[in-house]
Every structure is written in C-alpha cells, then in structure tokens.
Amino acid sequence: MGEHDIIRRYFAVPELMLARPEIELGIGDDAAVLRIPEGKRLVTATDTLAEGTHFPTGAEAESIASRALAVNLSDLAAMAAEPLCFTLALTRPAAEADWLAGFSRGLAGLAGEFRCALVGGDLCRGPLQVTIQIHGLCEPGRELRRSGARPGQAVFVTGYVGDGAFGLAGLGIATPGVSLDAPPADLPADCRAHFHDAFYRPRPRIAFARAAAALIASAIDVSDGLLGDAGHLAAAGGVGIRIDPECLPYSPAALCCAGEASRLHAALRGGDDYELCFTAEPENAGGLMAIAAGMNLPLTQIGEVVAGEGFQVKGMEVGGGLSFDHFQNHR
Numbered sequence: 082m083g084e085h086d087i088i089r090r091y092f093a094v095p096e097l098m099l100a101r102p103e104i105e106l107g108i109g110d111d112a113a114v115l116r117i118p119e120g121k122r123l124v125t126a127t128d129t130l131a132e133g134t135h136f137p138t139g140a141e142a143e144s145i146a147s148r149a150l151a152v153n154l155s156d157l158a159a160m161a162a163e164p165l166c167f168t169l170a171l172t173r174p175a176a177e178a179d180w181l182a183g184f185s186r187g188l189a190g191l192a193g194e195f196r197c198a199l200v201g202g203d204l205c206r207g208p209l210q211v212t213i214q215i216h217g218l219c220e221p222g223r224e225l226r227r228s229g230a231r232p233g234q235a236v237f238v239t240g241y242v243g244d245g246a247f248g249l250a251g252l253g254i255a256t257p258g259v260s261l262d263a264p265p266a267d268l269p270a271d272c273r274a275h276f277h278d279a280f281y282r283p284r285p286r287i288a289f290a291r292a293a294a295a296l297i298a299s300a301i302d303v304s305d306g307l308l309g310d311a312g313h314l315a316a317a318g319g320v321g322i323r324i325d326p327e328c329l330p331y332s333p334a335a336l337c338c339a340g341e342a343s344r345l346h347a348a349l350r351g352g353d354d355y356e357l358c359f360t361a362e363p364e365n366a367g368g369l370m371a372i373a374a375g376m377n378l379p380l381t382q383i384g385e386v387v388a389g390e391g392f393q394v395k396g397m398e399v400g401g402g403l404s405f406d407h408f409q410n411h412r
C-alpha cells in the first residue's frame with residue numbers, strides 16, 4: 082500500500098472528514114483552510130503519544146487512536162473550547178491493513194461523537210508515534226485558563242481520580258506507590274474492564290466545561306496526577322491549593338481493588354485521569370453541581386484555594402520527595 086492509498090482508505094473517509102461550515106478545505110491539498118467564525122477565537126493544542134512511553138508496546142490500534150484523540154480533546158475541555166478539527170501525524174514501522182483499519186475506527190468513534198473533523202496529516206515510517214494537533218473554538222475572553230485561582234475559592238474535580246494509574250497497573254506498568262490488591266488477572270472482570278477503559282478511553286469533559294465555564298475561575302485537565310496539575314493551578318494563580326484526602330472521589334473499581342494508600346498515590350502521583358480540576362467561587366458550587374448532575378457526571382469538591390503557595394494535603398506533609406509514608410501502614 083502506498084502512502085496515498087493509506088490516506089484514501091483509512092483517513093480521507095467520511096467518518097473522519099466530517100463536514101463543517103468552518104472547514105473550507107480539508108484533506109487532499111497541501112494544507113487545510115479553515116474559516117474562523119466572526120466573534121470566535123481559535124484554540125489550539127497538540128499532544129504526542131509514543132509507543133513504550135505513553136502506551137504499552139503492542140497496544141491495540143483502536144485503543145491507541147482513541148486515547149490519542151481523547152487526550153487532545155481533554156486539552157480543549159480544560160480551555161472550555163468547542164472541538165473543531167484536528168491533524169494527525171502518524172509514524173509507523175509498517176503499513177498493515179488491520180492495524181490501520183483499527184486505528185481509523187478508534188479515531189472515528191471520538192471524532193464523530195465530538196464533531197471534530199480530520200483535516201490533514203502526515204505519514205512517516207519509523208517507531209510508532211502519534212501526534213495530533215487539535216483546534217477548537219471559543220468566544221473571546223471565555224476560555225478557561227490556569228491562572229484564575231484566588232484564596233477562598235473551592236477546588237473541584239470531575240469524575241474519579243486514580244483510575245488512569247490503576248489502568249496502567251492493570252497493564253503491568255507500575256506507578257510508585259500504586260498497587261492493586263491482586264494480580265490483574267485475579268481482579269473482578271468488571272473492575273479490570275473499568276481500569277482498562279479509564280486508561281484507553283478517557284472521557285474528555287467538553288460538555289461539562291462548555292456548560293460550566295462561566296462559573297469556573299481556573300481549570301486544568303489532570304494528565305499527571307493532582308499533585309502536579311493542581312500544583313500548576315496554584316503556581317499560575319500565585320496561591321496555595323489544599324486538598325482534603327478524605328474527599329477524593331474514587332471509582333467503585335478503585336474502592337474494590339486497591340487500598341487507601343495506593344488510591345491516594347494513584348490520585349496524586351498517577352496520571353492519565355483526564356478529568357478536569359478547577360477552582361470556583363463557593364457561591365457557584367450549587368450551580369456547578371446541578372450542571373454535573375444533569376450530565377450524570379460525578380463532581381466533587383476536594384479542597385480549597387488558600388493564601389500561600391504550592392500543593393498541600395490536609396493532615397500531611399507533601400515534601401520534595403512526595404512521601405506519604407504514614408499512609409504506608411494504613412492500607
């Protein structure tokens with residue numbers, strides 16, 4: 082299969098070349114041409130996934146594709162932007178039809194769901210790597226930034242925390258301090274499936290972010306654990322963020338299959354949750370909860386913004402070594 086056959090068969094397909102009025106010219110020319118609607122801003126982000134670094138070697142093509150697009154969509158969610166389109170740079174050692182078909186299917190699922198069209202890309206031979214650049218739209222001044230946290234605000238997180246790290250653990254990839262109660266094969270099948278999907282099929286929180294943006298002061302998506310990412314909100318706002326570990330929301334699967342210390346490590350130092358962590362004025366809490374409830378999305382207040390600096394955990398020392406040693410005996 083030549084490069085152009087691959088593009089025609091797997092990428093320039095109706096499931097990916099979604100028609101949108103903003104797309105004047107999509108796949109097929111030297112570049113795509115986009116029409117930014119009057120009164121909108123273009124919001125753009127990119128993320129690379131490399132085999133062996135961001136997903137295990139030998140992972141299914143469909144899962145790699147859905148994860149690659151999901152993590153990019155999650156960046157748009159963190160900005161409260163509406164997805165528009167994306168480009169794809171795919172590097173592969175070989176062009177196997179089955180693999181490409183699975184990859185194309187994985188992209189098409191999320192592309193269709195979020196009406197995010199593939200408008201171009203590149204193919205290259207080499208070790209497996211997927212780079213997506215994504216574009217979204219937002220009303221001027223309405224994007225969510227990391228920098229709006231102020232003392233007195235409440236800190237929230239959508240969904241559950243820690244499942245990304247448990248997903249990795251289930252795939253045999255360790256995160257320090259994170260372990261499951263049994264070898265993955267011995268866990269209940271529904272828990273195993275939940276962790277697998279949490280890692281490969283994160284749910285970009287676009288709908289929630291779009292609906293709730295006006296009530297939110299600062300936001301980030303959790304890709305590296307709360308410690309790092311809520312830490313970014315604290316640094317960008319020049320404030321401290323204090324989390325109450327008792328409040329962290331864990332999935333039924335995490336509660337079933339991992340001890341307390343392991344869950345805390347997964348939430349704080351695991352990555353790959355792709356939930357939104359954000360701050361908001363306390364009087365907006367009711368409105369935010371109502372929006373989330375309407376979407377069947379768990380939303381939890383996990384702490385507050387305080388004067389000072391850095392990420393703090395109530396009742397614990399979070400030192401440079403990030404040790405939660407007294408949790409060790411706590412199981």
Ligand code: ADP
Pocket residue numbers: 088092093107108109110111112169170171199200201202203204
């Ligand atoms: P050029 O050599 O000018 O970069 P290519 O021959 O590589 O163009 O690509 C032809 C067209 O196919 C371009 O519109 C390009 O954006 C698109 N394309 C190439 N690879 C991909 C891909 N993996 N997914 C989607 N579109 C692609």
Ligand code: MG
Pocket residue numbers: 202203204
């Ligand atoms: Mg090219």
